[in-house]
Amino acid sequence: MRALRPESTIITKASRVMDCPLQSDKSQVFAHADPHAVSEYVNRHVGSHCILMPNHGKPSASLSHRPLANLDLCRISYGGSVRVTSSALGTLYHLQILLKGHCLWRGGEGEHHFIPGELLLINPDDPVDLTYSDDCEKLIVKIPASFLDKACSDNQWRRPSEGIRFSPRHNLGELDGFSSLLGLVCDEAESEHALPLIQEKYASIIAGKLLALLKSNVSYDPLSDGNPSFEHLSQFIEENIKKDINLEHLAQLGQMSLRSLYALFEKSAGTTPRQYIRQRKLESIRNSLSDPRMGARSITEISLDYGFLHLGRFAENYKKAFGELPSETLRRHS
Template sequence: MQILLSERSRVFERADPHAVSGYVNQHVGNHCLRMPSHGHPEASLNHRKFASLDLCRISYGGAVRVTSPALESIFHLQVLLNGHCLWRGAGQEHYLEPGELLLINPDDEVDLTYSADCEKFILKIPTAVLEGICAEQRWLHPRQGVRFTENRYRLGELEGFVNLLGMVCMEAEASERLPRVEEHYQQIVASKLLTLLSTNVSRECLASPLAAFERIDDYIERNLKLDIDIEELARQSKMSLRSLYALFERHAQSTPRQYIRQRKLERIRASLADPTCNVRNVTELALDYGFLHLGRFSESYRQQFGELPSETFKRRG
C-alpha cells in the first residue's frame, strides 16, 4: 500500500493518547476517546492540512473506542492500515480489516472500536467541496445534500484511489506548497469519490450546451417582466455562476445580465411597434419590464435600435 503521510508530518510519537485526542479535537474534529483504565498505551499522530482537507495517520497503542456526534458539514473517510476496527451505526455493525475503507456521512454518528495494534489513515472533506463538484459538473443530488449510500469498500475495488491518496500526501509534505495545486488535487479527490463510490448523486449524461442555453432562454422569455436574479438563473439551470457566464459567452457573446436587458428591450420594441398591442405610453411599458430609470432606458433603446422608443411608438399609426 502507498505510504500515506510519512515521518515528515509527525506531530506526536509515543505520546499520551489523551494528548493526541486533544489535538485531534482542536485541529480536526470533535470526538470522545474511551480507553481501558489499565496499561500505558503510547499514541502517534501524523497530520497535514491540504486545501480544505484534513489528512491524518493515527495509532493509539491500545484498544480504544472513539465516538462522536454527527459531524454535520464534514465527510469522514478512513482507511484501516493495520489491526481491526468495529463500526456501529444505523442498527448495523461492520468489522473492518486492513485495506478496507469506511465512509461516514455528515449526519451519521461516529462509533468505532479499534484493536490495540490498529493504525488508520483519515481524510476529512467538507460537504461544500463535494457539492461544489456537483454544481460544476451539473450533477443532481437531493435537496438534503450529497450522501454516500454504501459506506464500506476494499481499496482494491476503487481503481487508482489509493495511488491518488498517496500523491495527495506527497504534495501535502512538499517543501514548497502551491495553493492552486492543492485546490486542483482536492477537486480530483472529490470527483473520484463521487464517481467510484455509491451516492445519491445523479450523473446522467446532460443535454448539449446549446440545448441548455435554449432552456435558459425559454425561462428568460417566460419571465421577462420580472427582475431575473442571475444567481437564481444559475440555480434554475443547475450550474455554477462560472459555467452560466461561459454558456452565455459561447452562445450569446454577452453576459447573462446584458442578454436579459437586450431581450427586454426587444420585447418592448415589438410591443411599441404592434398596433394591436394595448400600450398606453412608453413610460408605462418601460416600468412593466423593470426599467426604473427612464433616461437610461431611452439611451439603451436608442443604442440598440438607432431611435428613441417614442419614435417607434409614433410610427405604429
C-alpha cells in the same frame, strides 16, 4: 458488466497503499502523546467527536496532519482500544482508510469490522460509532460538503436536493487509481514549494474521483443533444423576465457551475448570461412600447417593471440595442 474479482485479489491490491508512507514526519503533530490531547486537536481541525478509553494502561497516541486547499489529511493512532462517537459531522464528510489493525463500525446497515485496505465514508448526518483496536491506524480525509457540491456542479452531475449521500463501505482495491492519487496528494500537501492553485486542483480531483468511483445518490446521466439545459434556462428567463434573475440561482437550476453556465451561454447564444437576460428584457420592453394597446403607461413605469432602476443607463442600452431611444419607439406607435 464488470466481472467480479476474487476478494483475496482485491485485498492484495488494496494493501499496496499500506506500502506508501502517505504522510511523513514533516506532518507529525503528536508522537507518544496523551490520547485526550490528540482527541482535542482532532476536534479543532478534523471533526467533533468524543473518545472513551479503558482506565487501565497508558496508551500513547500519534497524529500527523496537513491541510490541502479545502481538505484536511490526518493520520491517527490512539495507541490503545478506544471508542469514538459523534452525533453527526455537520457539514463534513469523512473518508477513513484503515492502514493497520481493525476497526468496528456500528451504523444503519449493522456492524462491520474494517480491515486494512477497506474504506469508510461517513456522511455529514451519519452518527459515528467506531471502536479502534490497540494497533489501529487510519488516514482520515476531511471534505467539506460544499466542496463535493461544487465538484458535482463542475462535472454537470445531478445533485439530489437532499444532499449527496455515499454508501459507507468500500474497498480500496476496487477504486482504480485512488491509492496512487492519495500518495500524490499527501506528497503535495507536504511539499515545501506547494502552490495554492495546484493544491486546489488536487483537492478537486479527489472530490471528483469520490463522486465518480463510490456508490452514491448522485445521477450521472449525460446531457442529451441540442442543449436542453439552455432551452430550460431560457424558458425560465422568459417566465421570470420582469424579475431580478440571480446567476447563481440560474446555475443551480441548470445543475452546473457558474463557469459552465457562462460556457453554455457562449456556445448557445454567443453572449454572457447577464447580457442575454438584459437583451431579452430590452426586447420585451420594446414589444410593450410598440403595442398601441399599452395606453398611457410611461416609459419610466415600464422600465422599472423590468428592473431598470437607472433610467439614463436604460435609455443608453436601449438605443445601443435598437438604434433609437425608447421615447422614439413609443412616439412612432402611439
